[in-house]
Amino acid sequence: MFISVEGIEGCGKSTLVNGLGQHLHERNIDYVITKEPGSTSIGKILRSILLDKKQQISPLTELLLMFSDRLDHLDKVIKPSLEEGKIVITDRYIDSTYAYQGAGRGISKSIIDNLVSQTEIMLPDRTILLDLSPEVGLKRASTRNELDRFESENIDFHERLRKSFLDAAGDNPDRFITVDAEQEPDKILQLVINKLF
Numbered sequence: 001m002f003i004s005v006e007g008i009e010g011c012g013k014s015t016l017v018n019g020l021g022q023h024l025h026e027r028n029i030d031y032v033i034t035k036e037p038g039s040t041s042i043g044k045i046l047r048s049i050l051l052d053k054k055q056q057i058s059p060l061t062e063l064l065l066m067f068s069d070r071l072d073h074l075d076k077v078i079k080p081s082l083e084e085g086k087i088v089i090t091d092r093y094i095d096s097t098y099a100y101q102g103a104g105r106g107i108s109k110s111i112i113d114n115l116v117s118q119t120e121i122m123l124p125d126r127t128i129l130l131d132l133s134p135e136v137g138l139k140r141a142s143t144r145n146e147l148d149r150f151e152s153e154n155i156d157f158h159e160r161l162r163k164s165f166l167d168a169a170g171d172n173p174d175r176f177i178t179v180d181a182e183q184e185p186d187k188i189l190q191l192v193i194n195k196l197f
């Protein structure tokens with residue numbers, strides 16, 4: 001099973017991913033936790049570029065960097081792990097591209113659709129959307145570290161991200177599980193476990 005976890009900044013993706021990993025570990029189920037960008041040696045380099053506030057990156061360049069990371073991620077982590085029968089859980093995947101580079105940066109959906117088609121990007125079996133207001137998410141994110149290039153964008157950018165994620169969930173109800181991310185992490189974890197396994 002291939003599971004992606006999506007949502008705006010500060011929604012609790014990492015907490016949920018780690019909780020799901022612990023759940024599978026306790027049941028001796030083989031799994032892999034991964035993320036985008038940055039789960040391969042090439043991906044780590046791309047991540048440092050993409051998150052660096054000092055970098056001036058055009059929207060199309062950003063999109064292509066994300067796809068470069070994703071293709072390497074698929075080839076080196078996701079596909080081999082699935083072929084070994086492991087459950088793969090990724091913190092961000094293709095729906096983040098439609099949100100961040102599409103809705104956020106203004107790249108047309110048709111351009112992203114074409115890249116998905118041409119590069120044969122596989123879709124997750126299930127996607128968990130942790131839905132949260134940008135005000136709450138950014139407040140949470142600001143308590144962790146210095147804000148990165150994406151987290152530093154204005155509130156309108158983050159509102160567009162949220163709408164994109166919710167629209168994707170509405171268009172793909174068989175794939176998405178949408179969860180109110182203002183709930184306690186333990187409650188969110190149990191709800192997601194009940195829906196997935």
